[in-house]
Amino acid sequence: MKHSKWNKWIAVFLTLIITVSLTACGKESTTNESNKETKNTTQTGEKMVNIGVTDSLSSINPLLMDATEILKYAMALEFLPLVELNRNLEFEGMLASSITTEDNIHFKVTIDEKANWSDGQPVTAEDVAFTVLRLASPKLANASMALYAFEGIGDDGFVEEGATEIPGVKVIDNKTVEFTTKYPMALTTFQNTYGRYILTLPKHILKDVPEDQLASYEWFSAPTVVSGPYRITAYDLQHFVSYEANDKYFKGQPKIDKLNIKIVTSAQLLTSLQSGEIDFIQQTTGNVLQEDYANIEALTNITVNYGAPVTNQSVFFNTNSVSDVRIRQAILYGIDRQSLLTGFLNGKGEIVDGFLSSASPFYASELTPISYDPEKAKELVQQAEADGWDSSRTLNFYVNSGDTTFTQAADYIAAKLLEVGIKIQVTTVDLSTLMTKAGSKDFDLLAVQYTYAPVDPYPDINWLLSTDGWTGYVNDTVSQALAETQLTSDVNEIKDKYLTIDTIAQQEVPMLSAYVISAIGAANKRLVNATPDVYGSFINVHEWDVTE
Template identity: 75%
Template sequence: MKRNFIPRKAVKRMTALLLSMLLLTLTACGSNGNNTKTGDAKDTQQTSGKEKIVNIGMTDTLTSVNPLLMDATEILKYSLAFEFLPLVELNSKLEFQGMLASSITTEDNRNFVVNIDKNAVWSDGTPVTADDVVFTVLKLASPKLANASMALYAFEGVGDDGFVTEGATEIKGVKAVDDKTVQFTTKYDMALTTFENTYGRYILTIPKHILKDVPEDQLASYSWFNAPTVVDGPYKLSAVDLQHYASYEANDKYFKGAPKIQKLNIKIVTAAQLLTGLQSGEIDFVQQTTGGILQEDYKSVEGLSNVTVNYGAPVTNQSIFFNTTSVTDSRIRQAILYSIDRNKLVSGFMNGKGEVVDGFLSSASPFYDASVVPTEYNPDKAKELVKEAENDGWDSSKVLQFYVNSGDTTFTQAADYITASLADIGIKLQVNTVDLATLMSKAGSKEFDLMAVQYTYAPVDPYPDVNWLLSADGWTGYANPEITDALAATQKTSDVNEIKKQYLTIDNLMQQDVPMISAYVISAMGAVNKRLTGATPDVYGSFINVNEWDVTK
């Protein structure tokens, strides 16, 4: 999931945006939106003994191929980053690695200095400059493009709605210092990791010298983006059908080294088709956050002789959120936590490919504290808490409405197990299995008592999601001044131990008040055909070295 910097006062206006962002952590396979086609679609199906062609299987449709319309979905981010580099990217070790930028630094958590790689050039030989970055941010903040996904309101000179004044020619908080240096200035204290993860990974620089004369009201629909002539990334888009494929040709002038594979295709399929595609060789590569291999297919994929699998770091949290305005007694929420045997969920439903934690942080996070022992399975303790709550007026005849995503076949089964467990301690639960759009609608309007959804809290930058979720306007409706202060403190320092200390405070309060239960954290499967060398599917960093991928003869 994409992360946006969200100060408390901005929570309400960002709620709808974050609801849409959640879609990218789910293995939704539906097709929506209009098709856009250029070139020959047959290229996505060809194999050749002369040309090297690789097919990447993904299970979400594209909404656009215009980097100025970034919608925060992982498939769009990666498909565009093949052409237009982000400033930095997270590698498999969860370290920020320079892509267009050679470094990003800050001394005061307000002013961020971005140094552009001195060797960075566009495919036509023109150097990539600070002016290109400033131009890109200015267009992203244009009210005529009206794209709020970048949360640019954090910068000086940008309105609280995320846009500049119509016709603006500069942004106070985004300035070119020299040809290869940009300074960003924020309105609020911001951790370096938040800047890198929110802006460094998602600002995809476009060429000013090519696009500067295009009227802003035409940029959103400008056909040039369907087959751009000038890029700074390893590949150029050559053909696209938003619901079915995107085809690329190598940029032989890529400044980090010409790609070894001439043609690269994204094939958009259903999750059920990934197994057969990997088996037949029609799909060469499946990455964890853009291609959701079905849990029930894991063993079959592991058994394929032509495929190597890789389980990514545990980052996707199967979260159960409480509406604390309807499930008001924290003892009832605690009782539900005590009554769920989460280790059994991992062993029985996840084939052991996951872990149990309390709160938002998994072991993949640098801020994870192993001293926080997950709440034990203790049905007797749960019964005691229910009895205490009943004595103080809790109505146990109430049937709690539990909403679950119908597309998550694994958890729909787990929900029935949880319902039976709660019945044993005297809590009635009604499972409502709904599609993702309905689930998000229920979440946004708080028409639920409990709701479950897969949610990826960025290990290096959990702040924006935690800040929003633990607020009166977030799904939980839960706010705690101590948590507010702890979260604010994480944005004033880059000291990992200090940030870890603040999240320990939050985790302890989560165990006490339980606005959210982590049912389990998923280690998702990625897969790669053995003919493909130099490629490892992982939660982060899979495509950093795509120009070095190769295929055996």
């Protein structure tokens, strides 16, 4: 694939993350319902569960999907994705019973024969093709879905105005649709980028709605026809989304009558779990403060689950300003990462070199992380100085002020590096400013929590290790290895390519991993069949129940 295309998608994606994290966009529901009820049952005796999240939503319209996990999960309760990742990092069918490819160009999606809309109509391949056509509409102008990968869609991600079909999205029969890409794509990339984020809509309900009205179409505020286990009844994008059960859900009638997503601050999660106002926190949508982990573990009404280590506390170098690889290597040798993991995360995570953690099927355990070696770091600094490196120079290190754990860790890192002869000035800024610094390359070092999708790290690495990416680092061997990950579905072959990439990252150090976080999830003990995990938490939401 071409760097420019994926770079455009990543840039849009990151911009949207900033927006969703810092601003609660959109309007309130026009209904009079509220989610202030926080008891185990409603006044009519219905079972109810409250899910706590710390990210606001930008919309509840699937056609405005922005690729953030909170938005996907909130809308996928109503409109199922084709597939979803389960807790074992396996793609599990939701609307689709299978997705296959023989050439990494043509992808056949087979819709589950049992898949029905809540009004009894079958979910069809026509529904999928209709949804993709609307997602690619220039009138909706949603550029976040990277649809330019498909034949018949422009490099801007849109079809021509007035288009009635997409050559690269072809209906084969009532339950089969074939996607055709412009260039080779790994099956896992298709499943993760499109299978998880295309939320199919009912064509028979929406086909006559003018395209320019779909973005603000009031039907999405309380849809009458859904494919998922729940439907929205009320919302306030700054505070809550309320749902009622779809008793016609084709996978089984939900046991919980009503769900609420409650948007709170990280500081409120502990007390809300303790009081029972929140029943469930999932790792990627509810950011628990590190200092609250032990207190949550101690709650007698709560069961905790530490998810797979997928969130990398990455430190990126601007390789144009920190151009001497020996200085980058010295920084890697000069940071006591094991002490960071033990002292700041209580050991809840791991140390790796490169991009992939042990959660990835492509992780190579034979790549041993560099150990703390201050004497080696000093030696490298002295070698660089002999060749002209200015030892009096202070490197600017930008850190997200909202990440209270790493702001403390960054000061520890700066003190350690000063001992080996490298001066670091830590500057904490808000996330928006941090991303502006990253995009303009106005930094020497920059730290941010970054989740490289374990089953599909290609888009992120391809972006980061490029001229346009944050690091500005380009390596022909890396580029070749990345391209070859898209030509095969053989896990061992792909694993070998990522071993090459991570080995070069360890040697050239365009970035380093301070640690990989194993985040905490929590569930009230009254909940049955509900396990918070990094992936797959809501696949079986229709089977959740309460004991009271």
